[in-house]
Amino acid sequence: MATHATTPNAHSDDHHHAHPPGFAHQFEDIGQQLDSTTLGMWVFLAQEIMFFGGLFCGYSIYRSLMPAGFEAASNHLNVPLGFANTVVLIASSLTMALAVRAAMLGDNKWVLRWLVGTLILGCMFLGVKIIEYSDKFEHHLVPGYNFQWANAAEAPGAQMFYVFYFTMTGMHALHMVIGAGLLLYFIYKASKNTYHPQYFGPIENMGLYWHFVDIVWIFLFPLLYLLGYHLGKGH
Amino acid sequence: MSATAIPRVHTPPPPDPPVRPAKHYINATSGLASWLLTVDHKRITILYLISITIFFAIGGFFAMLVRLELITPQGDLMTAETYNRSFSMHGIAMVFFFLIPSIPATLGNFLVPIMCGARDLAFPKINLLSWYCFIVGAVFALATAFMGGVDTGWTFYTPYSSTYANGAVLTAILGAFFAGFSSILTGLNFIVTIHKMRAPGLTWFRMPLFLWAMYATSIIQILGTPVVAITLILVGLERGLGFGFFDPKLGGDPILMQHLFWFYSHPAVYVMILPPLGVMSELTAAFCRRRVYGYHFVALSSVAIAVISFIVWGHHLFTSGQSVYAGMVFSVLTFLVGIPSAIKVFNWMATMFKASISFEAPMIYAFGFIGLFTIGGVTGLFLATLGLDIHMHDTYFVVAHFHYIMVGSAIFSYMGGLHYWWPKITGKLYNDTLGCISAVLIFLGFNATFFPQFILGYMGMPRRYHAYPAEFQFLNICSSLGATLLAVGYVLPAIYFTWSLFKGKDAGPNPFKAKGLEWEIPSPPPTENFTKVPVVNSEPYDYAPGAGH
Numbered sequence: 008m009a010t011h012a013t014t015p016n017a018h019s020d021d022h023h024h025a026h027p028p029g030f031a032h033q034f035e036d037i038g039q040q041l042d043s044t045t046l047g048m049w050v051f052l053a054q055e056i057m058f059f060g061g062l063f064c065g066y067s068i069y070r071s072l073m074p075a076g077f078e079a080a081s082n083h084l085n086v087p088l089g090f091a092n093t094v095v096l097i098a099s100s101l102t103m104a105l106a107v108r109a110a111m112l113g114d115n116k117w118v119l120r121w122l123v124g125t126l127i128l129g130c131m132f133l134g135v136k137i138i139e140y141s142d143k144f145e146h147h148l149v150p151g152y153n154f155q156w157a158n159a160a161e162a163p164g165a166q167m168f169y170v171f172y173f174t175m176t177g178m179h180a181l182h183m184v185i186g187a188g189l190l191l192y193f194i195y196k197a198s199k200n201t202y203h204p205q206y207f208g209p210i211e212n213m214g215l216y217w218h219f220v221d222i223v224w225i226f227l228f229p230l231l232y233l234l235g236y237h238l239g240k241g242h
Numbered sequence: 243m244s245a246t247a248i249p250r251v252h253t254p255p256p257p258d259p260p261v262r263p264a265k266h267y268i269n270a271t272s273g274l275a276s277w278l279l280t281v282d283h284k285r286i287t288i289l290y291l292i293s294i295t296i297f298f299a300i301g302g303f304f305a306m307l308v309r310l311e312l313i314t315p316q317g318d319l320m321t322a323e324t325y326n327r328s329f330s331m332h333g334i335a336m337v338f339f340f341l342i343p344s345i346p347a348t349l350g351n352f353l354v355p356i357m358c359g360a361r362d363l364a365f366p367k368i369n370l371l372s373w374y375c376f377i378v379g380a381v382f383a384l385a386t387a388f389m390g391g392v393d394t395g396w397t398f399y400t401p402y403s404s405t406y407a408n409g410a411v412l413t414a415i416l417g418a419f420f421a422g423f424s425s426i427l428t429g430l431n432f433i434v435t436i437h438k439m440r441a442p443g444l445t446w447f448r449m450p451l452f453l454w455a456m457y458a459t460s461i462i463q464i465l466g467t468p469v470v471a472i473t474l475i476l477v478g479l480e481r482g483l484g485f486g487f488f489d490p491k492l493g494g495d496p497i498l499m500q501h502l503f504w505f506y507s508h509p510a511v512y513v514m515i516l517p518p519l520g521v522m523s524e525l526t527a528a529f530c531r532r533r534v535y536g537y538h539f540v541a542l543s544s545v546a547i548a549v550i551s552f553i554v555w556g557h558h559l560f561t562s563g564q565s566v567y568a569g570m571v572f573s574v575l576t577f578l579v580g581i582p583s584a585i586k587v588f589n590w591m592a593t594m595f596k597a598s599i600s601f602e603a604p605m606i607y608a609f610g611f612i613g614l615f616t617i618g619g620v621t622g623l624f625l626a627t628l629g630l631d632i633h634m635h636d637t638y639f640v641v642a643h644f645h646y647i648m649v650g651s652a653i654f655s656y657m658g659g660l661h662y663w664w665p666k667i668t669g670k671l672y673n674d675t676l677g678c679i680s681a682v683l684i685f686l687g688f689n690a691t692f693f694p695q696f697i698l699g700y701m702g703m704p705r706r707y708h709a710y711p712a713e714f715q716f717l718n719i720c721s722s723l724g725a726t727l728l729a730v731g732y733v734l735p736a737i738y739f740t741w742s743l744f745k746g747k748d749a750g751p752n753p754f755k756a757k758g759l760e761w762e763i764p765s766p767p768p769t770e771n772f773t774k775v776p777v778v779n780s781e782p783y784d785y786a787p788g789a790g791h
């Protein structure tokens with residue numbers, strides 16, 4: 008491969024102070040950095056889709072094998088709480104998007120405020136989830152621990168439903184907890200006036216992650232909560 | 243100024259004086275912390291190289307236990323239980339901790355940024371994180387070994403790994419999980435680097451074929467590995483919390499676990515073999531002094547293999563109770579893999595045809611690769627044939643087949659690549675004669691070990707038993723003797739490579755007079771790789787017509 012060097016190396020010392028703060032020196036310029044980090048996040052999300060995809064695949068197979076048990080078990084979930092959580096998460100996506108906008112404008116004060124808002128909404132979601140989980144423990148709906156189901160014909164399907172309920176919402180909650188930790192870090196960074204119109208990539212990528220986690224819930228809510236809604240509460 | 247460039251084809255470069263630069267990535271900073279906290283892709287290469295070599299030795303140790311037991315028909319050296327644990331630990335160490343990271347995490351880590359003309363990977367810290375993920379996985383794997391190992395096989399099939407498990411399944415699963423995550427992070431880094439950080443003028447079809455192979459590999463790592471990650475988590479939850487995903491007593495289906503597992507683990511075979519195919523293209527071009535024949539086809543066949551690899555997983559379930567129609571479809575689809583694989587082999591042969599080949603150690607490894615890959619590939623077609631597989635399934639024929647691909651081919655190419663780029667990585671020359679001898683030893687040892695297993699399998703010897711009927715003893719002794727030869731062949735490079743570090747001659751920037759960005763910078767390269775950003779203005783492998791020795 009014939010090559011010859013022409014472009015002066017951006018890494019050389021005389022050049023490197025011209026770069027805005029936040030610039031990472033493996034890149035040529037801040038535009039390449041933004042492109043690369045954004046693509047990196049999308050590739051990571053592709054990975055996440057496949058990760059959750061395995062769960063959704065298992066869910067679909069068992070639901071098609073045991074539809075009655077899945078419906079009956081779904082009927083025991085608390086739809087108002089699930090709906091409230093959906094609204095909370097959608098609201099948190101809005102505050103997250105506003106934080107990204109503030110970062111693009113370089114308004115660190117508002118980045119901080121919107122991120123704190125997102126964090127509070129995220130914690131509300133997790134709080135409601137704890138209430139729902141503890142309710143399942145009380146009502147003997149935890150597979151492998153205290154699962155009981157009156158109707159023997161429905162029992163395997165119902166148990167499998169709760170296996171997926173706990174695994175899918177648990178994995179989702181784990182992603183929320185990781186997201187909350189990341190939010191704390193970015194709140195700290197915003198308090199140090201890190202972001203400016205040339206350097207907002209980390210907040211934008213935090214936003215992509217957060218929206219992804221929201222979208223997973225948008226699928227989980229109908230698939231888990233609304234299956235047996237037409238049956239009415241209880242048996 | 244680039245407009246005045248005269249094509250280099252007509253002016254052979256002056257001989258490179260074999261000098262070692264005063265400052266390079268190895269001595270740029272010193273102290274243990276400067277290595278353990280490095281974000282330099284070249285230093286992380288060294289970290290990975292040491293780690294996976296340790297696991298190769300561990301996996302090899304368990305393989306020797308297996309071969310020792312199989313010298314006699316009776317199960318006399320160890321109990322069936324110990325034997326099961328030995329082959330399981332052999333598989334887990336070799337697959338998750340050696341083969342999957344082997345070329346991507348070492349040669350790939352070193353070469354992807356340099357071949358792109360970049361200073362580093364797109365995300366150097368994530369690269370370091372990937373090594374630490376590997377180490378966390380490695381600690382779990384070692385803990386598993388010290389707690390007595392597992393007897394599930396490397397595949398963790400339920401119910402061996404759940405209801406009937408009696409080993410340290412949870413730690414083994416966590417080990418594989420973290421190793422998988424390190425592989426995902428490597429793939430993510432490569433995809434972004436290849437997309438976004440290529441030097442000016444380095445278009446997609448000017449990329450060295452190694453980059454194409456690494457790109458295809460990364461796609462599999464990103465789209466396949468998370469599926470096995472969630473599968474392993476589900477098995478762990480079944481084992482740890484009693485969640486009955488795959489337990490028939492609780493309405494679960496153990497076959498689903500096999501589907502999910504092979505959805506990744508068949509493509510994972512290509513995580514192990516696509517990088518070797520890429521290395522092969524580099525070796526062929528460099529030692530035939532020629533552009534690889536059919537460059538575009540070789541490049542795109544890597545992508546084709548990656549795509550097809552996702553739709554053939556059912557060939558592992560021909561006898562597991564999968565529907566026979568699904569079996570037929572998977573059988574036909576599996577045959578498709580043969581097409582891009584054969585495209586590569588034929589194009590390498592065409593490159594070699596009437597070329598002036600220089601017979602140096604890397605090329606001897608490359609020759610060995612072609613032989614083993616062809617045998618391994620063709621026997622793969624035997625197994626893809628639905629009817630024949632019913633007979634061969636779970637016999638030594640399968641064992642021999644996948645060792646020809648995953649061990650023979652993958653390790654031959656890994657060793658060939660290591661010999662080829664060793665002077666670049668370390669700046670030192672090893673003894674080429676010893677390199678050729680080790681290549682021949684490994685080739686003979688490998689064939690002596692695994693060719694008899696094709697015959698054993700065809701005669702019906704099942705895998706994973708520690709005892710066997712007496713009529714199989716002769717071939718098993720051949721196999722065990724071959725394994726000893728193989729071990730000698732592996733120890734030899736360890737010795738002369740180590741020797742070269744201390745006593746080897748300085749390599750100079752381009753000891754093989756090869757083309758490629760990596761050969762235009764000093765050996766070992768400086769921390770920032772390039773002092774000036776390179777501009778690429780010609781096709782890859784532009785060797786002068788008739789060049790050579």
Ligand SMILES: [Cu+2]
Pocket residue numbers: 507508511554555557558
């Ligand atoms: Cu396969």
